[in-house]
Amino acid sequence: MKASNAVWKERLRGQLPPQLAEEIDTFETEIELRSQDKADEKVFAETRLRRGVYGQRYDNGQRHDGTQSRDLPFADKVTKGPHTMWDAPGMQRIKIPYGGLNPEQLELLAELAEEYSDGIAHVTTRQDIQLHFIHIEDTPALMRRLAAVGITTREACGNSVRNVTGCPYMGVCPDEPFDATPYANALTQFLLGHPDAQNFGRKFKPSVSGCEQHACGLAQMHDLGLVARVRTLDGQEQRGFKVVVGGGLGAVPRQAKVFDEFMPPEEILPVAQAIARIFGRHGEKKMRSRARLKFLIEKMGMEEFKTAVLEERAKLPEDPRWTDFVRDIENHEEQPLKPPGELPPLNGNARLNQWIKTNLRDQRQPGYVVATIALPLGDLTADQLRALADIARQFTRGTVRTTVEQNFVLRWVSKYDVPALYQALDAAGLSEPGASNLLDIVACPGTDTCKLGISSSRGLAAELRQRLAAKGVELDQALQDLHVKISGCFNSCGQHHAADIGFYGVSRTVQGFKVPHFQVVLGGQWEENAGSYGLPIVAIPSKRIPRALDLITDYYLRERQADERFPKFVGRIGKAKIRAVLDDLTKDAPAHEDEPDFYADWGDPRQYSIGDIGKGECAGEVVTQYEFETTAAERIVFEAQIHLEEGNASQAAKDAYRAMIKSAKALVQLQYDDVTEEDPDEVIDEFKERYYDTEVFHDPYAGPKFAHYLFAAHEKAGQNYDAESAHHLIEESLLFIEAVHSCYNRIRSAGLSEAGAS
Amino acid sequence: MDFQHFNVKIFVEGELTVDLQRFIEVFHSWVAEQSMDEMMIDIADYRHVPAGPGVLMVGLEADYSIDHNRSRFGLRYNRKAPLEGNNQDRLRQAYQAAASACTRLEAEFAELKFSRRELEVFVNDRALAPNTEEARDQLRTEIDTFVRDQLGQADCEAQFNADPRQLLGAVVTLSNVPEADLERPLVLA
Numbered sequence A: 001m002k003a004s005n006a007v008w009k010e011r012l013r014g015q016l017p018p019q020l021a022e023e024i025d026t027f028e029t030e031i032e033l034r035s036q037d038k039a040d041e042k043v044f045a046e047t048r049l050r051r052g053v054y055g056q057r058y059d060n061g062q063r064h065d066g067t068q069s070r071d072l073p074f075a076d077k078v079t080k081g082p083h084t085m086w087d088a089p090g091m092q093r094i095k096i097p098y099g100g101l102n103p104e105q106l107e108l109l110a111e112l113a114e115e116y117s118d119g120i121a122h123v124t125t126r127q128d129i130q131l132h133f134i135h136i137e138d139t140p141a142l143m144r145r146l147a148a149v150g151i152t153t154r155e156a157c158g159n160s161v162r163n164v165t166g167c168p169y170m171g172v173c174p175d176e177p178f179d180a181t182p183y184a185n186a187l188t189q190f191l192l193g194h195p196d197a198q199n200f201g202r203k204f205k206p207s208v209s210g211c212e213q214h215a216c217g218l219a220q221m222h223d224l225g226l227v228a229r230v231r232t233l234d235g236q237e238q239r240g241f242k243v244v245v246g247g248g249l250g251a252v253p254r255q256a257k258v259f260d261e262f263m264p265p266e267e268i269l270p271v272a273q274a275i276a277r278i279f280g281r282h283g284e285k286k287m288r289s290r291a292r293l294k295f296l297i298e299k300m301g302m303e304e305f306k307t308a309v310l311e312e313r314a315k316l317p318e319d320p321r322w323t324d325f326v327r328d329i330e331n332h333e334e335q336p337l338k339p340p341g342e343l344p345p346l347n348g349n350a351r352l353n354q355w356i357k358t359n360l361r362d363q364r365q366p367g368y369v370v371a372t373i374a375l376p377l378g379d380l381t382a383d384q385l386r387a388l389a390d391i392a393r394q395f396t397r398g399t400v401r402t403t404v405e406q407n408f409v410l411r412w413v414s415k416y417d418v419p420a421l422y423q424a425l426d427a428a429g430l431s432e433p434g435a436s437n438l439l440d441i442v443a444c445p446g447t448d449t450c451k452l453g454i455s456s457s458r459g460l461a462a463e464l465r466q467r468l469a470a471k472g473v474e475l476d477q478a479l480q481d482l483h484v485k486i487s488g489c490f491n492s493c494g495q496h497h498a499a500d501i502g503f504y505g506v507s508r509t510v511q512g513f514k515v516p517h518f519q520v521v522l523g524g525q526w527e528e529n530a531g532s533y534g535l536p537i538v539a540i541p542s543k544r545i546p547r548a549l550d551l552i553t554d555y556y557l558r559e560r561q562a563d564e565r566f567p568k569f570v571g572r573i574g575k576a577k578i579r580a581v582l583d584d585l586t587k588d589a590p591a592h593e594d595e596p597d598f599y600a601d602w603g604d605p606r607q608y609s610i611g612d613i614g615k616g617e618c619a620g621e622v623v624t625q626y627e628f629e630t631t632a633a634e635r636i637v638f639e640a641q642i643h644l645e646e647g648n649a650s651q652a653a654k655d656a657y658r659a660m661i662k663s664a665k666a667l668v669q670l671q672y673d674d675v676t677e678e679d680p681d682e683v684i685d686e687f688k689e690r691y692y693d694t695e696v697f698h699d700p701y702a703g704p705k706f707a708h709y710l711f712a713a714h715e716k717a718g719q720n721y722d723a724e725s726a727h728h729l730i731e732e733s734l735l736f737i738e739a740v741h742s743c744y745n746r747i748r749s750a751g752l753s754e755a756g757a758s
Numbered sequence B: 001m002d003f004q005h006f007n008v009k010i011f012v013e014g015e016l017t018v019d020l021q022r023f024i025e026v027f028h029s030w031v032a033e034q035s036m037d038e039m040m041i042d043i044a045d046y047r048h049v050p051a052g053p054g055v056l057m058v059g060l061e062a063d064y065s066i067d068h069n070r071s072r073f074g075l076r077y078n079r080k081a082p083l084e085g086n087n088q089d090r091l092r093q094a095y096q097a098a099a100s101a102c103t104r105l106e107a108e109f110a111e112l113k114f115s116r117r118e119l120e121v122f123v124n125d126r127a128l129a130p131n132t133e134e135a136r137d138q139l140r141t142e143i144d145t146f147v148r149d150q151l152g153q154a155d156c157e158a159q160f161n162a163d164p165r166q167l168l169g170a171v172v173t174l175s176n177v178p179e180a181d182l183e184r185p186l187v188l189a
């Protein structure tokens, strides 16, 4: 744990957006409570996940050393979640909406990578940044520093609305009808922490894309995908979005289905809200493997789902945010730093020419290009982040975005500056050519850090990169255009389904030993927003995958028809023939004593084992809205006690009262969603009508007593409290929260419906 | 100024000729044996990152790595958990930990030698140790004292990176090291 955590808290006091500051203070208290075993393990696990604080491999305290599984001697403390040691370092996921970052944020990420992590920032396939090996006690300081530059980690993991990804070329792409960035931004802000998006059985991933034909936004593989469109109505051009829903990868991949061919911008937010409500209300909660939106749509059928959503939409209380953002939106445009230019003569620099060919893309604004900074396996160092910040300032107005291919793009580079930009990137080790082509292999964390990893996706990716880089420009252009993506298991975080050639990790037993393998996945399509998914054709031992790639690509070069793209080739030739080409690789495994390396994974000398696979946290813990709200109420009443100890009776009383309102609201929400604690009168009225007048809240022994505590506290809200009366109020608050729990338990055991009663 | 989280990187003498894969193997065995003073958890392989952390053995209280930052190989010790004592105590602890690891690696690989002349010292905490003129002066004093009292050398040159965005730290070159001292054990008595 860092010695400076308290210093950051003090230093940044008053400098953070108030809501973020409060959320982080709250999380810090939750950490404290859990460390004292005063908060439930399961609720805390989901709480930290919703702050982006994720587990890592070996955090259950077990590690296989190649011969046996050994205990890692973590101290005997409370856990951070089921089977998760308190002291075990974990991963911090940092949400980067549509990948947009500025130089100040890049510099801060560099500081965090150095001070809290291992000096590396990792770009994910959903445009987030991840830092690994983080200690939980350091996370509030880290979050405060992020908040100071306008970044939140809220809802980066867990059963929540995840990062809103977006095409990194939005605003500059020649193929888009308009810049969808401000719409993506509005969706991000609207859904972040939205009360209607807190009760999911699984995660919910949105994406915004500028066009249909390219893959940059991957709308088809998202729970909610928006694709920019224009239509002409009464001679007027109108902006809007094609809306698709229910896409997803994972073990059971689904293409998203069309919800609406054209939705006007004013409807995007309320419909997203209505979808969240329907998903929260009807989505599967118990069986996590069936809890994504895609399964709900399958169960209901698209028509019924759509009807339910539109009916819900009609019932929503009006919210000015639905339309406020649209005003003036058409004038939104990023500005360049430099005037447009022409590419100067290049003097035969072959590497620069190659880089220009693969890493530059014309903007729709003449004289400007987007430059892609290809990162090996999505990793870059703190020094590289700082260099990128400098470069972004030197050549642009700091317009940087991350991509789903784990790279950065720098937008608005004047063509005139291209050679100078290349030089600056080269000096920082950021001038790798081959962006978005065969060399630019995407890989999930796999067995390096992921608890669910089966095979080393990053190890394999590093090996393939090295081999392909050695072949370099000799590679046929048809091969250079291929996309290779690797996942460490079937969960598909490496997006292997949408690759020309995908791999995902599996394990097989060979001669009595476990051997890491990869399934070879063919038939996927990266274009058209990942328009079709591939299927596995055969599992090959991990150490033979480089050979498998050679065989597939050689076969493609030999047999393809003129200009035939790879997906078409696979469709024409058929998977059976390609499988036959690979058949030999599945046979004649060497004896263990002759070739022990065959029985180990890439970059890892240990005899391979699957003993380290743990329980994943991708899905989080299913914790109901009720549990969240009442846990928060308990935390608030705990904070009230601290205030009282510190002599602040007035704040103590306020918090004790707030905790009562919050827990009453939790009960009300079992029947009625649209209640907010910002309006305590409404909470009281609804509580009274639904639970007091009906006597549902009445305690079998004490009768309505605890409800009277609430009403009395409400009556006195805003009045002065001294230490003694604040103390009494805290006691009553605690008793009221207990009564709320008892009431909830009675409702559950009586089998009454929790939601949707009205 | 109270310095916590000292990092010490002892540079490899000359070119690194040992394949990084072999460090991965050795680090794995150290994790399996739990043979460091701190608890070790896993290995992170960053060989693909240019001028990056190289091969890293991640621990609970500290990390060890064959680090390639700024394109120079060295054994780096990164103290993560705070320590009691004064700045000299903490600097000595970080140096000793790095030196012990270097000594073990030298025993492992005959072709590997770590420098007795050059190391890098920095403080991995910007709140406690911002890279300011004042902090640089104080770290310089700490380094001078350490070199004199612990390494037994009269002079050294500490080259600081004054970019305020960088961590407070310096590359330390011991001046006029006698020939005999170039073979001295790295670990302090």
Ligand code: SF4
Pocket: A444, A445, A446, A447, A450, A451, A452, A453, A454, A457, A487, A488, A489, A490, A491, A492, A493, A494, A616, A618
């Ligand atoms: S695909 Fe599997 S191994 Fe890779 S990050 Fe996802 S869950 Fe982990």
